[in-house]
Amino acid sequence: MPANSHRMTDALPDPAPVRELALTRAGDLPEAVMESPEPVILRGWVSDWPVVKAARANDKALHDYLSRFDRGAVVPVSVGPPALQGRVFYTDDFSSSNADRGTAAIGEVLRRIADTGTQDAPPLIYLASATIDDCLPGFREENDVGFGAHDPLASIWIGTRTRIAAHNDLPRNLACVAAGRRRFTLFPPDQLPNLYIGPIENTPASRPISLVDFADPDLDRFPRFAEAMQHAQVAEMEAGDALFIPSMWWHHVEALEAFNVLVNYWWRTVPxxxxxxxxxxxxxxxxxxxxxxxxxxxxxxxxxxxxxxxxxxxxxxxxxxxxxxxxxxxxxxxxxxxxxxxxxxxx
Structure with missing residues (x-):
């Protein structure tokens, strides 16, 4: 099943849509959103960002816009063959990530991602969670969100079509789609037993992940996943949309275009x-x-x-x-x- 296919299997229910708010951004992120106990989509919340406008033009305009902030920073990058179909996961023996992890100059990463747009079977190229002020200094002067008294960590994710296994994060999270399309499938924290979480200390990234392949779930091996899907919510997002994810909510993330950019803000409410x-x-x-x-x-x-x-x-x-x-x-x-x-x- 292709990575951008919405329907998982006829044996599973469709997830409910995440609650949406249509707000005009005039100041900081509303406190009512930051305190929401469930995910919330803010349609068009960052649609006035210059990076969003560049992305809506074409991939070349997006590449050229991001390159304006390139100061030669070296960033972490994962690369994998087309056979992975964008899925970032384990090797068969769980010894490591199925993608090769290394570092590269951000300009090289941007060029390689842009070059995949014309390829019939593009590789996986994925820059994961780099601190924006370190890798693209000046970007936030033109593309940013206010959080009032909070001082969030701002990070950026840039890549080809990818599928990131369901995981959760301690901080609260505002995920802003700056380019491409994203699909988030979310679950409440109490679905931990039904998502079949893998090793805690050995992970493809930094957080334990679900072992279920959402594109082709094996219900014989993971039967309780059907129960998890009874509680799932889905957020279908385009460039300019933002999604609030409460602390510890599970989220499976799909990037659905050839060139995708996500900006995340992470913050906690305790010291x-x-x-x-x-x-x-x-x-x-x-x-x-x-x-x-x-x-x-x-x-x-x-x-x-x-x-x-x-x-x-x-x-x-x-x-x-x-x-x-x-x-x-x-x-x-x-x-x-x-x-x-x-x-x-x-x-």
Whole structure:
């Protein structure tokens, strides 16, 4: 089945469309969007960007526009043969990515992508998540979104037709289609068991991915994927559209044209010093997962009490000056706690 085919299989339901808002961009991204518990499409939100206008003209105009900001930066790039049909995944033995990963000058990457437009069977060429200010300095002076008090990380994805396996990200995400077309298939975080997620530490990129091939799902091997599709939402997007993705929502991403550009903004609503929950999960696998069941149940109660169900009563019986890490974490207490953890881990 070709990468741009919408229907997965007759055995699966069509996903529901993502909720859309038609807003005129006059200032920062609305708080109501940034706080949405579900994905939201903003049709035409960045349609006034010069890069979008260049993309709508033709691929040469897009290439020439992006090249204006080329200062010789070296960027990460993945390259694969036409046989991959754009799917970024594992090798058969799961030892590495199925695409060759390396680095190249961004000007060379842009030229190679532009050259594939006339090829009947183009290769996969994919620049993934490069920081815009590093690789295309000046681009954001002409193409940007305001986020009020938030200071997001802005990154860019440039490539040929690609299929990126379903994964999720901790930060909230605004994905802006600057060129080409994109299809996002999204799932709530609780669909984790039904998406058949692969290895945690060995991934084709930086996040664990679904092992299901969305273009040809094997329901004998992955039967619960049918249940996941009952909860799926789809966003069909063109240049100028933006999509808000809440924290930890799963998303499978297809780039559908010969030359595609996506601009992402990532931000969290908590201070950076609070750390990353993935590190907690990794350490829990080291220390708790393989305990006897009765001991694991005890530690589940501890996590519920101190982490997931904590409130003002959790430490109310302790004098305020003696609560330590039971008080809300500050930058200073985070430093102390991090030092304690490092000392323990290094023993």
């Amino acid at each position: 950076d010093y609070l750390g990353t929950p993935q590190d907690v999960l990794n350490h829990a696998m080291l220390t708790i997962r393989d305990m006897p069941p009765e001991e694991k149940r005890i530690w589940k109660q501890y996590f519920d009490h101190y982490v997931f169900e904590n409130d003002e009563t959790t430490a109310a019986h302790i004098p305020a000056h003696a609560r330590g890490m039971l008080d809300p974490i500050t930058d200073q207490s985070a430093r102390r706690l991090r030092a304690l953890l490092l000392n323990r881990l290094n023993r």
